Amino acid sequence: MGVLPAMSLGLYSESTIGHSVKGEPILCYSVGVGMDAVLVIGGTHGDEIEGVWLVEKFLADAKAKDWDLTEQTIYIISRHNPDGIAARTRHNANGVDLNRNFAEGWEPTPSAQRYHPGPNALSEPETCALVNFIAIRPEIKRVVTIHTPFDFIDYDGDEAKRLAELMSAKNGMPVKRIEYATPGSLGHFCRARNLPLVTVELPKGGTPDSLWAKHRDALWAFVKGS
Numbered sequence: 146m147g148v149l150p151a152m153s154l155g156l157y158s159e160s161t162i163g164h165s166v167k168g169e170p171i172l173c174y175s176v177g178v179g180m181d182a183v184l185v186i187g188g189t190h191g192d193e194i195e196g197v198w199l200v201e202k203f204l205a206d207a208k209a210k211d212w213d214l215t216e217q218t219i220y221i222i223s224r225h226n227p228d229g230i231a232a233r234t235r236h237n238a239n240g241v242d243l244n245r246n247f248a249e250g251w252e253p254t255p256s257a258q259r260y261h262p263g264p265n266a267l268s269e270p271e272t273c274a275l276v277n278f279i280a281i282r283p284e285i286k287r288v289v290t291i292h293t294p295f296d297f298i299d300y301d302g303d304e305a306k307r308l309a310e311l312m313s314a315k316n317g318m319p320v321k322r323i324e325y326a327t328p329g330s331l332g333h334f335c336r337a338r339n340l341p342l343v344t345v346e347l348p349k350g351g352t353p354d355s356l357w358a359k360h361r362d363a364l365w366a367f368v369k370g371s
Protein backbone atom coordinates (compact mmCIF):
# COMPACT_ATOMS: atom_id res chain seq x y z
CA MET A 146 0.00 0.00 0.00
CA GLY A 147 1.40 3.35 -0.98
CA VAL A 148 0.79 6.60 0.82
CA LEU A 149 -2.07 8.56 -0.64
CA PRO A 150 -0.99 11.86 -2.14
CA ALA A 151 -2.34 15.05 -0.61
CA MET A 152 -5.59 15.76 -2.39
CA SER A 153 -7.60 18.86 -2.89
CA LEU A 154 -11.05 18.62 -1.38
CA GLY A 155 -12.26 21.12 -3.92
CA LEU A 156 -13.27 23.65 -1.29
CA TYR A 157 -12.71 26.28 -3.87
CA SER A 158 -14.86 28.51 -6.02
CA GLU A 159 -14.47 31.43 -8.37
CA SER A 160 -16.96 34.21 -8.88
CA THR A 161 -17.22 37.51 -10.72
CA ILE A 162 -17.93 40.32 -8.26
CA GLY A 163 -18.23 43.05 -10.88
CA HIS A 164 -16.69 44.42 -14.04
CA SER A 165 -14.11 47.05 -14.81
CA VAL A 166 -14.76 50.19 -16.88
CA LYS A 167 -13.72 48.22 -19.98
CA GLY A 168 -15.92 45.29 -19.06
CA GLU A 169 -13.25 42.95 -17.71
CA PRO A 170 -14.47 40.66 -14.94
CA ILE A 171 -13.22 41.29 -11.42
CA LEU A 172 -12.70 37.81 -10.06
CA CYS A 173 -12.84 36.65 -6.47
CA TYR A 174 -11.65 33.22 -5.42
CA SER A 175 -12.96 31.59 -2.28
CA VAL A 176 -10.97 28.83 -0.62
CA GLY A 177 -12.07 26.91 2.48
CA VAL A 178 -15.39 26.71 4.27
CA GLY A 179 -14.53 27.90 7.78
CA MET A 180 -16.31 30.52 9.87
CA ASP A 181 -13.25 32.75 10.18
CA ALA A 182 -13.27 34.68 6.90
CA VAL A 183 -10.51 36.93 5.61
CA LEU A 184 -10.05 38.96 2.43
CA VAL A 185 -6.76 39.30 0.52
CA ILE A 186 -6.52 41.99 -2.18
CA GLY A 187 -3.90 42.78 -4.83
CA GLY A 188 -3.76 44.93 -7.94
CA THR A 189 -5.74 48.00 -6.84
CA HIS A 190 -3.06 50.11 -8.52
CA GLY A 191 -2.26 48.64 -11.93
CA ASP A 192 1.39 49.72 -11.95
CA GLU A 193 2.09 47.80 -8.73
CA ILE A 194 2.44 44.36 -10.28
CA GLU A 195 4.37 42.97 -7.32
CA GLY A 196 1.15 42.86 -5.31
CA VAL A 197 -0.62 40.95 -8.08
CA TRP A 198 2.20 38.41 -8.24
CA LEU A 199 2.26 37.89 -4.49
CA VAL A 200 -1.50 37.47 -4.18
CA GLU A 201 -1.57 35.05 -7.13
CA LYS A 202 1.17 32.98 -5.47
CA PHE A 203 -0.88 33.01 -2.29
CA LEU A 204 -3.99 31.90 -4.19
CA ALA A 205 -2.16 28.91 -5.69
CA ASP A 206 -0.86 27.91 -2.27
CA ALA A 207 -4.26 28.30 -0.61
CA LYS A 208 -5.90 26.15 -3.28
CA ALA A 209 -3.27 23.45 -2.75
CA LYS A 210 -3.90 23.55 1.02
CA ASP A 211 -7.68 23.63 1.05
CA TRP A 212 -7.69 20.36 3.03
CA ASP A 213 -6.16 22.31 5.88
CA LEU A 214 -8.64 25.18 5.80
CA THR A 215 -11.49 23.85 7.94
CA GLU A 216 -11.35 26.93 10.19
CA GLN A 217 -11.11 29.54 7.50
CA THR A 218 -12.64 30.93 4.38
CA ILE A 219 -10.18 33.00 2.36
CA TYR A 220 -11.52 35.40 -0.24
CA ILE A 221 -8.85 36.40 -2.73
CA ILE A 222 -9.08 39.24 -5.25
CA SER A 223 -5.72 39.38 -6.99
CA ARG A 224 -6.63 41.88 -9.73
CA HIS A 225 -8.93 44.52 -8.32
CA ASN A 226 -8.10 46.91 -11.21
CA PRO A 227 -7.89 44.74 -14.35
CA ASP A 228 -7.78 47.66 -16.81
CA GLY A 229 -5.01 49.41 -14.89
CA ILE A 230 -3.02 46.19 -14.70
CA ALA A 231 -3.37 45.65 -18.46
CA ALA A 232 -2.26 49.24 -19.15
CA ARG A 233 0.33 49.29 -16.33
CA THR A 234 -1.26 52.43 -14.89
CA ARG A 235 -2.02 53.31 -11.30
CA HIS A 236 -5.50 54.45 -12.29
CA ASN A 237 -8.43 52.59 -13.78
CA ALA A 238 -9.50 53.23 -17.39
CA ASN A 239 -11.26 56.45 -16.31
CA GLY A 240 -8.05 57.84 -14.86
CA VAL A 241 -9.28 57.44 -11.28
CA ASP A 242 -7.24 56.26 -8.29
CA LEU A 243 -9.50 53.53 -6.87
CA ASN A 244 -7.90 53.95 -3.46
CA ARG A 245 -9.32 57.49 -3.28
CA ASN A 246 -12.79 56.65 -4.60
CA PHE A 247 -14.43 55.13 -1.50
CA ALA A 248 -17.15 57.19 0.15
CA GLU A 249 -15.58 57.43 3.59
CA GLY A 250 -13.57 60.63 3.84
CA TRP A 251 -13.84 61.17 0.07
CA GLU A 252 -12.56 64.56 -1.10
CA PRO A 253 -13.17 66.02 -4.56
CA THR A 254 -9.83 67.76 -4.97
CA PRO A 255 -6.76 65.55 -5.26
CA SER A 256 -3.46 66.68 -3.81
CA ALA A 257 -1.87 65.49 -7.07
CA GLN A 258 -3.14 64.03 -10.33
CA ARG A 259 -1.99 60.55 -9.32
CA TYR A 260 -4.56 60.62 -6.50
CA HIS A 261 -7.49 61.58 -8.70
CA PRO A 262 -10.55 60.59 -6.64
CA GLY A 263 -13.14 60.52 -9.45
CA PRO A 264 -16.05 62.90 -10.09
CA ASN A 265 -17.81 61.63 -7.00
CA ALA A 266 -17.41 58.97 -4.35
CA LEU A 267 -18.05 55.45 -5.64
CA SER A 268 -18.07 56.67 -9.25
CA GLU A 269 -16.01 53.70 -10.41
CA PRO A 270 -17.33 50.17 -10.98
CA GLU A 271 -14.22 48.59 -9.47
CA THR A 272 -14.74 50.45 -6.19
CA CYS A 273 -18.43 49.56 -6.10
CA ALA A 274 -17.69 45.90 -6.77
CA LEU A 275 -15.43 45.69 -3.73
CA VAL A 276 -17.76 47.70 -1.47
CA ASN A 277 -20.73 45.54 -2.42
CA PHE A 278 -18.74 42.36 -1.97
CA ILE A 279 -17.69 43.28 1.59
CA ALA A 280 -21.07 44.76 2.55
CA ILE A 281 -22.91 41.48 2.15
CA ARG A 282 -20.22 39.41 3.89
CA PRO A 283 -20.20 40.40 7.56
CA GLU A 284 -18.26 37.21 8.23
CA ILE A 285 -15.11 38.89 6.90
CA LYS A 286 -13.03 39.61 10.00
CA ARG A 287 -9.91 41.21 8.52
CA VAL A 288 -8.51 42.46 5.24
CA VAL A 289 -4.99 42.67 3.83
CA THR A 290 -4.15 44.62 0.68
CA ILE A 291 -0.80 44.60 -1.11
CA HIS A 292 0.70 47.74 -2.63
CA THR A 293 4.12 49.17 -3.57
CA PRO A 294 6.59 51.03 -3.50
CA PHE A 295 7.41 51.65 0.15
CA ASP A 296 8.91 49.09 2.45
CA PHE A 297 6.67 48.92 5.50
CA ILE A 298 3.40 47.51 6.82
CA ASP A 299 0.62 50.00 7.50
CA TYR A 300 -2.51 49.31 9.55
CA ASP A 301 -5.90 50.73 10.44
CA GLY A 302 -7.01 50.03 14.00
CA ASP A 303 -5.62 48.25 17.07
CA GLU A 304 -6.35 44.72 15.87
CA ALA A 305 -4.77 45.56 12.52
CA LYS A 306 -1.68 46.79 14.36
CA ARG A 307 -1.43 43.45 16.12
CA LEU A 308 -1.74 41.65 12.77
CA ALA A 309 0.83 43.95 11.16
CA GLU A 310 3.29 43.15 13.95
CA LEU A 311 2.58 39.46 13.49
CA MET A 312 3.47 39.80 9.81
CA SER A 313 6.54 41.89 10.59
CA ALA A 314 7.89 39.10 12.79
CA LYS A 315 7.75 36.83 9.72
CA ASN A 316 9.00 39.08 6.92
CA GLY A 317 11.12 41.65 8.76
CA MET A 318 9.30 44.68 7.34
CA PRO A 319 8.86 47.65 9.70
CA VAL A 320 5.37 48.57 10.95
CA LYS A 321 4.40 52.22 10.58
CA ARG A 322 1.59 54.48 9.53
CA ILE A 323 1.67 56.11 6.12
CA GLU A 324 2.60 59.76 6.57
CA TYR A 325 0.18 61.51 4.23
CA ALA A 326 -3.61 61.75 4.16
CA THR A 327 -5.48 59.19 2.05
CA PRO A 328 -9.07 60.49 1.79
CA GLY A 329 -11.53 58.03 0.30
CA SER A 330 -9.14 55.11 0.72
CA LEU A 331 -9.89 51.50 1.58
CA GLY A 332 -8.43 52.33 4.98
CA HIS A 333 -11.18 54.88 5.62
CA PHE A 334 -13.81 52.42 4.39
CA CYS A 335 -12.56 49.68 6.72
CA ARG A 336 -12.17 52.01 9.72
CA ALA A 337 -15.80 53.05 9.35
CA ARG A 338 -16.75 49.37 9.69
CA ASN A 339 -14.33 48.47 12.45
CA LEU A 340 -12.83 46.06 9.97
CA PRO A 341 -9.09 45.60 10.59
CA LEU A 342 -7.07 46.46 7.48
CA VAL A 343 -3.38 45.80 6.97
CA THR A 344 -1.68 47.44 3.98
CA VAL A 345 1.58 45.83 2.97
CA GLU A 346 3.75 48.27 1.01
CA LEU A 347 6.31 46.17 -0.82
CA PRO A 348 9.45 47.73 -2.25
CA LYS A 349 9.54 47.65 -6.04
CA GLY A 350 11.26 44.74 -7.74
CA GLY A 351 11.75 41.05 -7.25
CA THR A 352 10.05 38.15 -8.96
CA PRO A 353 6.93 36.19 -8.09
CA ASP A 354 9.14 33.50 -6.57
CA SER A 355 11.34 35.84 -4.56
CA LEU A 356 8.32 37.75 -3.24
CA TRP A 357 6.62 34.53 -2.28
CA ALA A 358 9.69 33.21 -0.47
CA LYS A 359 9.93 36.40 1.59
CA HIS A 360 6.24 36.99 2.37
CA ARG A 361 4.62 33.54 2.42
CA ASP A 362 4.82 33.06 6.19
CA ALA A 363 3.65 36.61 6.87
CA LEU A 364 0.57 36.19 4.69
CA TRP A 365 -0.35 32.89 6.27
CA ALA A 366 0.11 34.38 9.75
CA PHE A 367 -2.30 37.15 8.78
CA VAL A 368 -4.84 34.66 7.46
CA LYS A 369 -4.61 32.44 10.53
CA GLY A 370 -4.69 35.52 12.77
CA SER A 371 -1.92 34.17 15.00
Ligand SMILES: [Zn+2]
Pocket residue numbers: 189190193292293
Ligand atom coordinates in the same frame (compact mmCIF):
# COMPACT_ATOMS: atom_id res chain seq x y z
ZN1 LIG B 1 -0.80 51.31 -4.38
